[in-house]
Each structure stands twice: as C-alpha cells, then as structure tokens.
Amino acid sequence: MLDASKTTRARFITFEGGEGVGKSTQVKRLLQNLQRHDIAAVRTREPGGTPKAEAIRSFILQGRSESWGAGAEAVLFAAARLDHVNQLIAPNLANGTWVLSDRFHDSTRAYQGLTGGVDGKLIDALESLALDGHAPDLTIMLDMDPVAAFKRVADRAVEDGLAVTGDRFEKEELDWHIRLRDGFLAIARDNPDRCVVISAAQDEDALEKAIWTVVSQRFPELLAGSQA
Template sequence: MTQARRGRFVTLEGGEGAGKSTQIRRLAARLAERGVAVVATREPGGSPRAEEIRAVILSGSARRLGPLAEALLFAAARADHLDVTIRPALARGAWVVCDRFFDSTRAYQGARGGVDASVLAALDRIVVGETRPDLTLVLDLPAELGLARAHARRGAAEPVDRFEAEDLAFHEALRRDFLAIAAAEPARCVVVDASGGEDEVAEAVWRAVESRLLAGETA
C-alpha cells in the first residue's frame, strides 16, 4: 500500500482585526477547488479539550497567573490540538490551515509578556517537535486599523477578549514583534499587507501559497 504524502501546514499570524479567519476561509475554499483536502483550524482551540482551555484564556481568568502560566496553558492546548487534529490530518495528506500557532505565543507571551525566549523554545521542542509550519503568512496592518476592524466585526454588545482589551501601544508593539519574527525566518514567513480590501488580501495570500508550496505541483 502506498503511504499518503504528508500534507502541508500553513499558519496565519498577525494582530487583532487582521482578517485571519476570513483569509483562512477563502484560502481553504481555493485549495479545495484544486482538489486539495483542507482542515481549517485555530489556536487556542482546534480540538475539544483545547477549546475548553481557549475559553479560560480568552475570558481573562488566567491573566492574574501571569504570562508564563498563560504560555503553559497555550502549550497544553497546542499539544492536544496537534495530537487530535493537526498531525492526523497531515498524516493522511490533508493540508492544515491554522489561525495562529506558536508565533502568537512568542509575540504575546514572549515579547510582550516577558517570558524568556529559551523557555518558549523549550516548550516548542517538547510540544511541537517536528510539526512546524511549512509556511507562515503574517497579515500586517496598522494596529489602530486592526482594532477598529475587530470592534466593527464584534459589535458593541459583545465583550472584548483578554488580548483585544490591551491598549493601542501594546498592539503597536505586537505588530513590530510579528514583523521581527518574519524578518528572522524568511524561509518560512511571508508578510502580507492586510490593510487593503478582502479580495486584494486574498490574492496576495494565494500568490504566496502558490509560489512557496504549489510551484511545480500539478493541479
């Protein structure tokens, strides 16, 4: 029996309101049109137990425990997400397109929260191992615009989550953190200007996926 070719692992990163969920939906649909099996997922979450941890983190309940405790919660959620959702999908040849992954932990709990990079690297070695993204798309836009979009999407009646509630300076610094990650790992990361319209951004995302992962493959 021929073993299935491992699928591709694509992550989308960026600040609040960057449009990651929308672009994941559009990318998954476009890949499906090419006959590619796709699993769209998210972090924290993506598996039943990880979704339970997500609720705790985004409610702000873990904030009083500090950034290290939050990082450990993310790692626990990620371990289950990988075991239950990501690795089985890749093993059967499906592509996985994920809204946030370890770069968000590096930016939020690391650069912004002050958790030492060596601690986060150790967690990655233990939890992620070799299941690293083939491609990471960093959706970049000014923090003020992203927060305005997030507010419009959420609506005034819904409460802001743990991270969106941070001030503008935090989100401006977070933008710089994501750009620094992309600059440090250009073989894996592509920065996409997310300040334009949805169609424009979707085309930029597709061009990056096509050039990095689909070049030379038959449809």
Template sequence: MAKKGRFITFEGGEGVGKSTQIRLLAEKLAEAGIKAIVTREPGGSPQAEALRRVILSGAASPFGPAGEAILFAAARIDHIDETIAPALAAGDWVLCDRFADSTRAYQGAAGKLDKSLIDSLERVAVGETRPDLTLVLDMPIEKSLERAAARRQGSAEPDRFEREGRAFHETLRQAFLDIAAAEPQRCAVIDADRPSEQVGQEVWAQVRDRFIKPRRRAEAKD
C-alpha cells in the same frame, strides 16, 4: 513514506483578517482539489477549546505570562495530537488560525516572558510539527483594532487580549514582523490593509508558488 499535507499558519494582531483569509484560502484549495482542514489556536480540539475559554476569558491572566504560556502549550499539544498531526499524516492540508508565533509575540514580546522558556515550551509542544508556511498579516493597529471592534458589533465584550492597550498591540505588530524577518523561508508578510479579495490574491500567490506550481511542473514531466 506516506504523503504529507502542508501545514499553513496565519498570524498577526487582532482584527487583521486572519479568519477571513483562512476561509478564502480554504475555498481556493477546494477549487484546486486539495482537501484542507481549518482549525485555530488556542483551541482546535475539544480539550484545547476548553482551555481557550479559560485563557480568553482572562481567568488565567492572574497566573502571569509564564502560567498562560504553559496553558497555551498544553492546549497546543492536544491540538497537534488530536487534530493537526492526524490530518497531515492523512495527506490533508491544515490551515491554522494562529499558532506558536502568537505565543512568541503575545507572551514573549508583549508579555515579556523569558525567551528561553518560550523556546523550551515550543520544543516540547510543537516538536517536528512546524508550519511549512506562515502568513503574517500586517497593518496599522488603529485600523485592525477598529475592525475587531466592528466585528463584535458592540455586543460581545472585548477578550483578554483586545483589552490590552495601544503599546501592547504595537509591540505585537513588531514582534510578528521580527519573527518573519528572522525566518524568511517559512514566513511571508502580507499587507492586510487592503480589500479582502486583494489580500486573498496575495495569500493564494504565496501558496501556489510555493506548493502547487512546482508540483504541477514535476507531474507534467512524468
């Protein structure tokens, strides 16, 4: 069988540092000689990016959580087909900023969408292309929302999800923790309320211990 890259997703609420940590991890992997692509959801392929604009503008919210979830699934199918699966098949690693757990948290827990619909959409959209590791960045929502607002620097408008209230974001935070607790093999919860470098070191430790160290040891035996 062809060599297969690792698929790592970053999850968590608004402003917890997902994009920052993805950049740091991509740098560390490059230093280790591992080729990784960085991508994001919603989006990550031209057609999925077009849907991202529709979803995040709020134009899709009148469809309700089910309609939004179906649009996310459509975007995800294209993203996997066009970007993620080809990279993994080529042996590259894929670092993805949000993935199916965000649908479970945003449309499922916080949007109160029926779990059986979420599960069905996930089966159709994700299929076998499941993450090897999901890093859940966790911190108090007051601080993460402050970070998200500061990043906009008062210029851009908050997006459709940033505009939601405190209860929505608390529910989201708990939903990500619940997902991690239900799938401890796949998920690691990282305390994101620390300087980026410290968070990055823990991210790197997770990745190295799971995927890099054992392989080196195995290679050393050959």
C-alpha cells in the same frame, strides 16, 4: 483531473498577526481555494482545535488566567498546542490532508514572549515539546496598523448591529498592540524562509489573491494536473 492531495506531501500553513487583521476570514478563503484545486484540507485555530484545547481557550480568553501571569499562560497555550498537534494536526498531515491554522506557535512567542516578557528559553522549551517536529511549512503574517485594525472591527460591529466587545487580549492598551505588531514582524524577519508578511490593509478580495499568489508560488505542485 488529478487529485493533488494524493500526489504531493500535505502542507501545514499558519496565519499570524495582531487583533482584527482578518485571519479567520482568510483562512476560510484559502481553504475554499485549496478545495477548488482538489486539495484535501482542514482549517483549525489556536488555542483550540480539539475539545481539551477549546476548554483551555475559553479559560484564557475569559481572562481567568490573567492574574497568573504571562509565564503560566505560555504553559497553558503549550498544553493546548500539544493536544492540538497530537489529535488533529499530525493525523491530518499523515493522511495527506493539508492543515490551515488561525494562529500557532508564533502567537505564543509574540504575545507571551516578546510582548509579555516570558524568558525565551522557556518559550523555546515549550515550543519544542508542543510542536514535536510539526513546524509550519509556511506562515502568512498579516500586518496592519493596530489603530486601523480596531477601527475596522468597530465599523463592522456597527454595520452588524453588534456591541464592540473584546477578549482578554483585545482589551489591552494601544501601546501593547503596537509592541505586539513589532513582535510579529521581528519573528518574520528572523524566519524569512517560512514567514511571508502581507499587508492586511487591502480589501478582503485583494488580500485573498495576494495570499493565493504566495501559496501557489511556494507550492507549485498545487496546480499540477488541476484547473486554475
């Protein structure tokens, strides 16, 4: 069997969407599918992925930056992203390892920009600085009605015997989450060559298959010389 990671350029795939749509689960499943096809790959998340970025993540999601406003949060996310790109994303791609990220720059544009009201020019500038030319090759937008998404989260918490809690963003009002969803869909419309919207309302197995179909069609070299 050929090692596809040695014969094709490494790809950078991001997962985006509102709260509770199942991004983390599907990132893990795509990683497993890639590895079954002899593709070297790593998964990561934003904010986070490196020690410095994880520290910023903790600071923000605990709500400690909320009083600073959306503009300051956008700057913090950009700082975390810059370290993430320099220390994890860029080196892995250079070494032929695919990178799968649970959130990336579109989240800042949706959360702090389109929903939080931060000026688009500032978002553009921070994005240019942090990405340093490392834009995703493909972005999977997982879309789901916010009411249904939070019901799913609550149902799973009850099944697992856990309390239903939320981080800094999960605790926002429903109207905020509806606007967030609209923001992500607007990003997808503006970037049709990069973004693919997939309904997250289907079960996990069906969603995994839908994502694999998109990835294998977008990058057909995946299957070259390997067993499906």
